[in-house]
Amino acid sequence: MENTQINTKKSSSFQARFQKIGGYLSRMVIPNIGAFIAFGLITAIFLETGWYPNETIIKLKDPLLKSLLPILIGYSGGELVYGKRGAVAGALATFGLTIGSDVAMFLGAMIVGPFGGWIIKKFDQAIDGKVREGFEMIVDNFSLGIIGGIFCILSFLFVEPIMAGITNALASGVVWVMEHxxxxxxxxxxxxxxxxxxxxxxxxxxxxxxxxxxxxxxxxxxxxxxxxxxxxxxxxxxxxxxxxxxxxxxxxxxxxxxxxxxxxxxxxxxxxxxxxxxxxxxxxxxxxxxxxxxxxxxxxxxxxxxxxxxxxxxxxxxxxxxxxxxxxxxxxxxxxxxxxxxxxxxxxxxxxxxxxxxxxxxVRGFNNIENNGTIDGQIKKIIVACDAGMGSSAMSASSLKKKLKEAGYNIEVVHTALQNIPNDADIVVTHKELTNLAMKAKPEKYHMSISSYINPPEFADVVNVVRENNDKDMKVSSSEKITSYEPSKENKTPNSASNEVLKLDNIVITDDIKNRDEALRLINKHFVDGGYTTEKYLEAMVKKEKEFNTNIGNGLAIPHGTFEYKDEILKTGLVILVCKNGVSWNDEDVKLIIGIAGKGDEHLEILSKLATEFETQEKVDEFIALNNKTKMKNILESVEN
Structure with a gap:
């Protein structure tokens, strides 16, 4: 067992290092994708075999391919290491590769660009505090010019022949593979x-x-x-x-x-x-x-x-x-x-x-990671990070921001690359395959994982963490926020039926319902009759089903409305439908239907608790087998405790 754990750690460490290298190389290329697309379009249109062949315009192809694109990569690589000074050093080092080369020096640019930035960084660190006041700009400019010029010459004389040999060897290998x-x-x-x-x-x-x-x-x-x-x-x-x-x-x-x-x-x-x-x-x-x-x-x-x-x-x-x-x-x-x-x-x-x-x-639970970071005070900024900080994280950040807004939290959500996580981040959210890298980049931050980039279920965990931290110091009266499935503690008396979240009459045991639409209409009727919602709340539940089906497995469905219809909810309430013979719900068989009308963001809390209470098919079946409204009501009202 111990050897297995050691091997697993080694494998994970190797994967993390490999992904880190891959992400680093990606961040040299991705910012320059527009230039690559320009090259591709010019080639596709004006090449001899293109749409509109043009001998004059196609002369741009080789300079773009052999000069501009490698230099842009080298510039970006140097910038990653040491900002603008590193970028200039990286561009100069890469330029030496491009002179006289018959191949595109992409691989060489990915090496000498960051290396040039690293050298100028080390030089600046070595002379830090040793330059006489007033001479800083002169030293900065001449040091960059001298070091960059030296690297440009060395790249031209020594690195270019080596990289050309490697590139040609790889090209020959690919040609051999294709020919065979x-x-x-x-x-x-x-x-x-x-x-x-x-x-x-x-x-x-x-x-x-x-x-x-x-x-x-x-x-x-x-x-x-x-x-x-x-x-x-x-x-x-x-x-x-x-x-x-x-x-x-x-x-x-x-x-x-x-x-x-x-x-x-x-x-x-x-x-x-x-x-x-x-x-x-x-x-x-x-x-x-x-x-x-x-x-x-x-x-x-x-x-x-x-x-x-x-x-x-x-x-x-x-x-x-x-x-x-x-x-x-x-x-x-x-x-x-x-x-x-x-x-x-x-x-x-x-x-x-x-x-x-x-x-x-x-399997949920990989958010139980060994997190060294903590959250101090209110959560104000959440970072969604991926290897390059572009498409994937941008999409997830937008989705998470929407989830938080629906829950009533106006929090800044920003997407970025793993290596660019800002210091003012309160929570860092990454795909589970990248969490280790993110923790190495910012070990002091609080990290959370997601299993997918689109609508991951773990966003509910993020919302819960925000709620726990941002609401813990807020004084909210029971009339403003109900945190239980039962009546608020101030009004918890037999005579407070008007404020009761789950009335006995709202538990319906029936085999007359045949499909989802019938169930939603019955739920809405109970909501309206009990003064929980307006009649328009039915539209909210129907719209929710179109956006995201609320049958969550185990024979359980938890229909509720969308955020846009929040004003149609007058107070928090539940309606329980028990259908022993099952109801057709989005091509699945559902036997327990729990309709929710949550005032404010209470429906999120209720959803979380119900999902925990009925996390297995056995628990759902046990609840249905009670066949007693009073017992069912007692179980649901004790969920919080």
């Missing part, structure tokens, strides 16, 4: 690395530089499509849509739009990580895509970034659109067929038989 029809086998290694969030470093750091050499000779390269192909992720998501259950299934439509049209592939990674056997579907789709490209002789003119179907088509050479569509379509179909096998098996076995699991198939 072995390129499809690369998916065996690339696809697992991709879902571990190394997609950017593989795409831009390894495949793109070699692919650019192919573009120079043949006008396109299939290497550009290995990572950005949106068909593979689409196949995974569709398998969950057809055969999954719970929150992961319900999140698929939004994920498909974000992935396929937005090009943010990180959205499907958690679906694979939740069921590791799906990596086989990932690999199968990757192999199918590469074989299709070989058959159709297809490849884009540069890496589609972001990897959306729109970017793929925009960077496809004239006359090769059929190849693009077949590559995406075939890889999607193959991935879907293989993934369907494992998704169906997963939900028949693990989810249904694993107590304490979420309906989305992910």
């Amino acid at each position: 029809k072995l390129l499809p086998l690369s998916a065996i290694f690339i696809e697992p690395a991709r879902v571990l969030f190394l997609n950017n470093v593989i795409d831009h750091g390894i495949l793109a530089p070699i692919g650019l050499e192919q573009v120079a000779s043949q006008g396109f390269s299939p290497l550009f499509m290995i990572i950005p192909n949106p068909g593979i992720g689409l196949g995974i998501l569709l398998a969950y849509w057809f055969f999954g259950k719970g929150e992961m299934k319900e999140a698929v439509p939004g994920a498909v739009i974000i992935h396929f049209f937005g090009g943010i592939h990180e959205i499907f990674f958690p679906y694979v990580l939740a069921n590791p056997l799906l990596i086989l579907a990932d690999i199968a789709g990757g192999i199918a895509a590469i074989i299709t490209m070989q058959i159709t002789n297809y490849g884009p003119v540069y890496t589609p970034s972001p990897g959306s179907i729109i970017s793929v088509l925009a960077l496809t050479p004239r006359g090769k659109y059929l190849g693009a569509i077949l590559t995406v379509g075939v890889s999607c179909l193959v991935t879907f067929l293989v993934a369907s096998i494992f998704v169906k098996k997963y939900y028949r076995g693990y989810v249904e038989n694993s107590p304490g699991s979420n309906t989305d198939g992910l």
Whole structure:
């Protein structure tokens, strides 16, 4: 057991270091994606085989490829290490690589750029406090010029030949693999690395530089499509849509739009990580895509970034659109067929038989991490971080901000890269695969993990932490906030039925309800008759079901309204429907329905408590078997205690 733990720690440490390197390389490339897209479009349009060939304009291609793009990467690498001074040093060092080189020095730029920034940083640290007052600017300018100039010369004389040799060797290796029809086998290694969030470093750091050499000779390269192909992720998501259950299934439509049209592939990674056997579907789709490209002789003119179907088509050479569509379509179909096998098996076995699991198939609890950081006082700023700080974290930050606003908290939520987490952050939220890296970057901060970038269930944990910290010092009267399922403590008497959260009459045991809509109408009738809501609250519950199904598994549904209809709630109330024969609810069988009308943000607290009380199918069945309204009422009112 001890050896297993040691090996696990070593593996986790290696993965963390590898991801850190990958994230660092990504942050050199991603800020310059616009320049890469400009290069791709100029090539696609004005190349000899492009849409509108132009011998004059296409002269921009080589300077863009061999000078501007590497220098931008070197500049960004130096800036990451030491701000603007590091950026200038990195650009000068990279410029030396580009002079006289016949290949695009992307790999070299990723090395000498940060190194140039590091050297100037060390020099500044060495002379700190030793420069006579009034001479600081002169020393700064001349030191940067001298050190940067030296690195520029050294890069030109020594580093460039070495990097050219490495790049040519890699290019020759890829050519050999392609000539021997072995390129499809690369998916065996690339696809697992991709879902571990190394997609950017593989795409831009390894495949793109070699692919650019192919573009120079043949006008396109299939290497550009290995990572950005949106068909593979689409196949995974569709398998969950057809055969999954719970929150992961319900999140698929939004994920498909974000992935396929937005090009943010990180959205499907958690679906694979939740069921590791799906990596086989990932690999199968990757192999199918590469074989299709070989058959159709297809490849884009540069890496589609972001990897959306729109970017793929925009960077496809004239006359090769059929190849693009077949590559995406075939890889999607193959991935879907293989993934369907494992998704169906997963939900028949693990989810249904694993107590304490979420309906989305992910075991909650990884937020019980060894957190060195603490939260002092009110939470004012939450950071959502990912490796690059762009698409994935931006999307999650927006979603979390909405969740907090619905809960009544106007808190700043910002997205950023792992290495740029600000010092004024109160909570740092990251994907569970990146939490260790975030904790190393900012060990003093309070860290929380999410299992997915789209609507993760762990956002409820974040809201609860905010509530615990921001509300603990607030003095709120019972008339303003009810924190129990039973009457407020000030009015908890037999004669206070008008303020009672759960009336005995609002517990209905019936087998007459056949579907969800009938259940919602009955719940709303009890709410209206009891003075809990207006009649319009029915619209709120119906709208909530369209946005997110409230059947949460275990035969339980917890319908409630959307935030926009909060004014239709007059006071907090519950309505319980017990249907022993079951009710059809979004293609699932539901036997216990708990309607909620929560004043303010009370419905969130109630939802949390009910989810805990009925976390297993056995608990739901035991509650239904009581068949006694009084006993049911007593159990629900004792949940808080």
